[in-house]
Amino acid sequence: MIIEKSSPPKDHATRYSLPATSGLYIHIPFCLQRCAYCDFASYALNALPNGLSFGSYADALIKEARLAAKERGAPRFSTLYFGGGTPSLMPLDELRRIVAALRESFNVSQIEEFTLEANPDTLDGEKLASWRELGVNRLSLGIQSLSDTSLKELGRSYSREEALGALARHRDELAAFDLSFDLLLNIPWQNPSQVLDDIRTLYAFEPVHLSLYSLKVEPGTPLAMRVANEPELAPDKDRFADEMGAAEKLLEESGFARYEVSNFARDGKWSLHNLTYWRGGNYLGLGVNATSCIRGVRTRNHREFADYRAALMRNELPVAERAELTETERAFERLMLALRTMWGISRDELPLRIWKKLQAKAEELAERHPQLIVAIPERIALTSAGMNVEHALVVELAEGDLWGEPV
Ligand code: SF4
Known part of the structure; x- marks a missing residue:
């Protein structure tokens, strides 16, 4: 089918113009505990490698920011994103030090979107107020599921009651941010309709954005070992398609547009930061395992904190891989x-x-x-x-x- 020149490919796609963005990503690798399916660069607080603490990590990030600014100039960024790991675990004084160093090193005076990832059981009133003061205007909350069985099997650090209790307790402070919730699909320990119930429950907190990802079995994770013994737990692509189809219908009926394979937004509240990745913009990543792509040169930092910090102590950028794309x-x-x-x-x-x-x-x-x-x-x-x-x-x-x- 060839659609006439004047026919828009999609209603939302033509209604909203696409901003040109460039993003600054900061990786915070601390977690309360390791989830069973996780292969991100993250460390449980009770199993930190030698030399890693909130303070030493903030010191390393600050050094990397200064070195990166010196080597790459001081580019202007339009989005700032603290991802992880669980960035909401970062103590406020360390977070303030990091943000101050970013302001010194880069041109972040016109940040349009400043996102911080948070887990519900790490929210508290003082942090929420301070994040707002620091300029955070978007929170990406990793909920994943509101089924207690699933949360337990996935190794998440909170129950349904704790997650919903935290959201309810902080409802007023949360209203100061654009809220995004992450949910997992294809979880073998819950009914396919659970995700619809979860979305309806989360509507009470007025999210403007939802991300829906399939549970994946990453090699080397506890989940991978479990699936090897219990193959019936392996994610099923037909089930995923059914769950995604039903979730998409519910979300579209509620005014959310599916603007990316896994992402839905209301009123043009796309993740500007992630759009930078999908639209081929420049981005700089700081922290362990962070990736950057600037003018076609892609780099990835060392994954292990010891290697990352050792490079910085030699006054070198902690880059493990570099590729110049043709x-x-x-x-x-x-x-x-x-x-x-x-x-x-x-x-x-x-x-x-x-x-x-x-x-x-x-x-x-x-x-x-x-x-x-x-x-x-x-x-x-x-x-x-x-x-x-x-x-x-x-x-x-x-x-x-x-x-x-x-x-
Ligand atoms: S909270 Fe996120 S980053 Fe941390 S272990 Fe769980 S899935 Fe991984």
């Missing part, structure tokens, strides 16, 4: 990430030689699967149904003689 690799990455979003990819985002071939393939694919993909002369985008099989569609679009060189 034009073709950049184009492939643009395609892969942009198609995750409802805006899709437009003609001016790719070299013309690639765009022309891609457009022909997309038109042909849209003829066969009009329910999955929309191709107009300037833009290619996936429908919501297409987002559910996004990986397969990208593979189909990207294979063959599109690039002129291997990617």
Whole structure:
């Protein structure tokens, strides 16, 4: 199906213009305990490696910020994101020191969005007020599930009652932030309808954003060992599609738009920071295992704190991997990430030689699967149904003689 030039690929995609953003990410690796499925760079507070404390980590981050600013200039950032780990565990005095150093090192005077990730059992009134004073205007709350059985099996540090109790107790302070909730789908210990009940329950706290991810079995995690012995616990892709379909219907009926494969927002309250990743903007990441991509140069920091700090003590950036992407690799990455979003990819985002071939393939694919993909002369985008099989569609679009060189 080839839609006429004037037909918008999606209502929301054309109603809201896309901001150009550049993001600063700070990784905070502390957690109350390790969840059974987690393979993020994080440490349980009772099992910190030698030399790691809130203070020593803040010192290292501050040093990295100063070095990065010296080596890379002092770029202007429009978003600031503290992710983890559980950044809400960071003591206020350390958090203030870090934010002050970021202000000294970079141009963050025009931050539009300042997000901090938090778990519900780490909220307290003093922290919430101080985060607001520091400029935090968006909280991303990792709820994951409101089923006690699931929370226990996943190794989360709170019960349903504790999570909802914390949200209720701090309702007034939370109202000062744009709230986003993370929920996991495909949890084998709960009914497929649990996620719908959870979304309805969380509506009471007026979120403007929800992220829905499938539970994944990452190698080396306690969950992976468990699934090896109990294969019936393995995530099921049909169940995921059903849960996502039902959740999407509920969210769209309530005014949320699915603007990215796993993300839903009300009133254009997209995660501007994550849009930087999906739209190919520049971002700088500080902290263990943090990644950066600036003008096509991608780096990843050391994952272990000891290696990370050792590099900084030598006055070196703690970079473990560095790759300079070729034009073709950049184009492939643009395609892969942009198609995750409802805006899709437009003609001016790719070299013309690639765009022309891609457009022909997309038109042909849209003829066969009009329910999955929309191709107009300037833009290619996936429908919501297409987002559910996004990986397969990208593979189909990207294979063959599109690039002129291997990617
Ligand atoms: S709270 Fe998040 S980062 Fe920490 S262990 Fe659990 S899943 Fe991993």
